[in-house]
Amino acid sequence: MTSPIGDRDRSDVDRAIALVDEATIVADASSLILAASENPGGTELIAVRVLETIASRLGGRGRRSTVAPGRPNIAIRFGPDPSAAVPGVLMLGHSDVVPAGEGWSADPFSPRVRDGWLTGRGATDMKGGLAAALQAMAAVHRVRPELPLELLVTVDEEDLATGIQAHLAEPPKPYRACIVAEPTDLAVVVACRGAANLEVEVRGRAAHAGRPEDGANAITTAARIAGWIADDHERMRRGATGLLGSATWSVGRIEGGHGTSIVPDRCTLLVDRRLMPGETGAQALGELEAGIARALGHDGCEASASLLMEMPGFETEPTHPLVSAAAGALEAEGREARIEAWTAACEGGYIARHHGCPTIILGPGDITGQAHQPDERVRIADLSAAARAYARLILALDP
Template identity: 50%
Template sequence: MTVTSSERTLLDSIDAQEIVSLTTSLIDAGGENPGDTEEATAKVLAEHCRALGFDVRTVEVAPGRPNVFVSIGSAERPGVLFVGHSDVVPAGTGWTTDPFSAVVRDGRIVGRGACDMKGGLAAVVAAMAAVHRAGLADEHPMTLACLVDEEDTGLGIRAFVAESEQRNYTCCVVAEPTDLVTIVGCRGAANIEVEVRGRSAHAGQPRNGANAISAAARIIGIIEGSQAELDANPDPDLGPATWNVGTIAGGTGTSMVADRCVLAVDRRLLPGESAAGVVGDLRSRIESAELTGSGIDVDITISMEMPGFLTSVNHGLVTTAVQSVIDARFIPNGRSAGSTPAPNGRFAGSTPAEFTDIWTASCDGGFVAQQMGIDTVVLGPGEIENQAHRPDESLAVQQLTDSARAYALIATRIAALPGL
């Protein structure tokens, strides 16, 4: 796609220092989760966007935990939805700086949440500001949904997709860290708890009891058998669904038959799968193995579910996102986009797949795609595998600027696509 003179002006209006300033302010506001502390981050974002003249709405999902919605342009026209989150994982130990006092060094911003995902939020706001200043907002509306609790149980996204009154959106870009590679799909995830209750007895006469740990071990075997079936039937794009037994806890003493054992299990979901369906299948397998009865009972509960999604690499949103990243990164710098290396180091070919990937992580985008019916990609600054959730988490300033430019191009180009 040829970059027009008006697009060049739009790109040139994006100020890296403004993005850095907002990113550092958002980092300094904290927001560790678990901890229910997103309110300060939400306040910084809301006040900054109000000062820019944007429409800002806050919705308290739980006490002190507000979702923030920032919009520009007419609510009568469909626009691009950008999704992010205000919470960060706990700082932990091993930092060489104060994790909640951001510093800029060697062209990178260092602080908890720089990569995941305070930088992404700031880049979206910068793109919105550029579109707003250029007088293009009414023609190309944009909304940022900054949601709470993404790192834990998803309270924010669940409240958002359940809202009865929504703006009309053409598509969704989740601004999570992807190293500026367009992510077209990811598996969903479910946290499942399997509680096995048995009957205690003296270890000298174990047959007088019913050992919950032994029954739980057999359930683990059932899960492993299910995994073998999943491995044999992978999704052609996302690979197989997976099980992982993360923790096991049970028993009260060596000389006692265990009367309780609990398994905490992760189940990655393919698009179209539900946690309820997975649990139903597991219950059927346990019943078929005749594990229950004779003093053994099993309860299975779902503590968290996040759906997956998959968007075709040939979809207009994907091709637009890919080209916008290329133009944002290389055209303004005077380079040719004809044989430019893709953001992940691969070289451009003749298909969008050269610039796209599948995620092993999960994100709020699955809710948007599944429950709102909106085509979705994940695209943002930062490297999730090498920077997110680590001590001295950091993000390159240049990627912040490139992301803001790409977001502005996506927002202004998407309306021209047929069917969107």
């Protein structure tokens, strides 16, 4: 693929690329890593304050929107607000990180630069991507100040997605495109499954284990429900097609019972359901309720299911101009333009559905090999390549 940027615009691209500074990206990413924002277990406010400082230095303006005490979303804007005449480009990220956990070779929140890598919790997911996005937007703003650019940074992405849910209460805006800066190892992700978290509660009847027939065993019934979930998962996988394959089921946790001598009267299942684009959590809940009804049997147990969280998926056609522009931007950086689907979930589906804009995921770092692990790290060369690719992409989207 070749970049759609014409010769007329080449000087803008060259000037913007010249403004991207790798040392500044590393310094800003390091400041964000120092602003520990573990979720659950802390708040994102300290990281939001750092984002405000960076944005102000780069010429952007930040607007907080409080989601919960100590947990504000922040929208950082460069240039005018988007309008029907001049739609904006939206970049998306989140300020929280997963808990550091055990196994680190040094303090997780003391960033370390060594041998071309930046190490620290959030280096990959996704404070490195935030620093690269801000650097790119500031560079574009310097050469094209009339373009509306926005970086939306939400809270609570790693847990219950309350930050993006709060954003959905705002009116839709005219965005030309959304670029999610999550780590894709600099591949262009055009399709992403959504996710639904569900809970199943099984209610039985306690009895002495010496006469189990006097009770109703909630764990036994829960096992049958888990069996139905496994069978339905296999049914969906057999019909897998396209980039995303199929929806999936997975039982992530089972809890119940009081001891070996008591027939358990309660058991709870926590269930993950990956959603195909266009599917909803309500649909998954309906399927699960139908499966529960078939699995219950006549042993005296009852069961109910509830939807705890929903994150929609999205899919952008690989031939869409946004995808072509992203591929061209990577090729201009000497990178392979890989077009992929993602097995993880992200908040891009909310944006695609709410604002009606084409969406891709493109960011530095490896979501499976580096994120959510001890000694999380990102290659510094990928941070600067991402920033330059973002700048090229934004300018290529200019009408």
